[in-house]
Amino acid sequence: MKRVKVSNNVIRRLPRYLRKLDELQENGINRISSFELGQQLGLTPSQIRQDFSCFGEFGQQGYGYNVSGLREQIASILGMDRGYRAILVGVGNIGHALMDNFSFADCGVELAAAFDIKESLIGTEFKGVPILAEAELEGYLKNNDIALAVLCVPKEVAVNVTKILTENGIEAIWNFTNMELTEPNSPIIVENVHFSDSLLSLSYFVSERMDERTAEASRNEK
Amino acid sequence: MKRVKVSNNVIRRLPRYLRKLDELQENGINRISSFELGQQLGLTPSQIRQDFSCFGEFGQQGYGYNVSGLREQIASILGMDRGYRAILVGVGNIGHALMDNFSFADCGVELAAAFDIKESLIGTEFKGVPILAEAELEGYLKNNDIALAVLCVPKEVAVNVTKILTENGIEAIWNFTNMELTEPNSPIIVENVHFSDSLLSLSYFVSERMDERTAEASRNEK
């Protein structure tokens, strides 16, 4: 697989392609053109072909793309076939919700263990994932090959836990605390899930639309 | 406030500015230049000034920006002072976690009610928010001024619930189901929270780094 420097925009579109391809596959469609895919995703066919061409040649002239073949290519580009293992730290509300609802396996990630400080949780299992004491975190990381950490601890301890994670070989953090974990240029990879950012953009778009309506109404009055 | 067409990139940066300004304010800093702000956020001073200039003139030559003043301006741009009211549909794991952990108030949004079909939940309250029967949803929307809906129902009923929401005056949906709710060009505003997209990008970035390391290692071997 090619691995040139690919822009962030392209990378962020890959999971959307994957979801669409999964959907097509479920509906028994096994062939699609960049034109049709563009229609369904609201993108131009050009952009789609450009995006794919960052990674290789997955289509066939006059035919288009084989849905399942393309799906596998994109899954592979995203690293879903690399068997990454993850731990989750902080089995509170959001941590628990993730363990219960979110399918790590569907992203090709194995959730190997969870950690918490709550006595009543320690030693139990949830959906086959053991919940261990946070005190064991460091030792566990030294003895297991874990690439990813899902950070769901309260803000107050986030920095401290991050330190333990980074010093013990974690490559990347999926960050559900509402904190900016890293300085610009930090070597650790962090993906932030900021609920508030998301809701605030929504609030912006609604406000924009409201203002447009008000403006239009006042134009009609005149 | 100016309201020219502002690019998506700018809008997505606004909540980050807000968070940073909150942090500065907490630390008792009441003045900042675009240069310093850029340092802290990993952006260029130019970009920051350009971003702000979409909405007005919030700084002062030779001085910079007043932290709390700028914070209020951005909060207002985001619509945080408009008193939007929201309902939440589907008090399952993720819905419950949001009600428990997420501060709607911090985004200037009031969570007015939640809806579920589970008998044991209906009629109860959680953190002051009443949980009502999903059957009452339509009537409730007709009698209350609700702008936003937080969608946390299972995939299977998502389309159906969305229909009820849009037909009864909801402006925007904060979508936690892993479904694409809208066709391109739909009039309803949707903000998707796709956990899997987020984790898959993380997986990509890790894979990219791994490949770089492998490549470097093989160069060193020669």
Next chain:
DNA sequence: TAGATTGTTAATCGATTAACAATC
């Protein structure tokens, strides 16, 4: 074969960065 559709090169468009006059 003729039609369809790719992968890629070139053209356009938009976003970021640099520069600088204005001014606090």
Next chain:
DNA sequence: TAGATTGTTAATCGATTAACAATC
């Protein structure tokens, strides 16, 4: 006043779109 820093215009850079030869 001199120094600092804004807001804005111009220059650059990068991403998207269009065009088209290659080819299934």
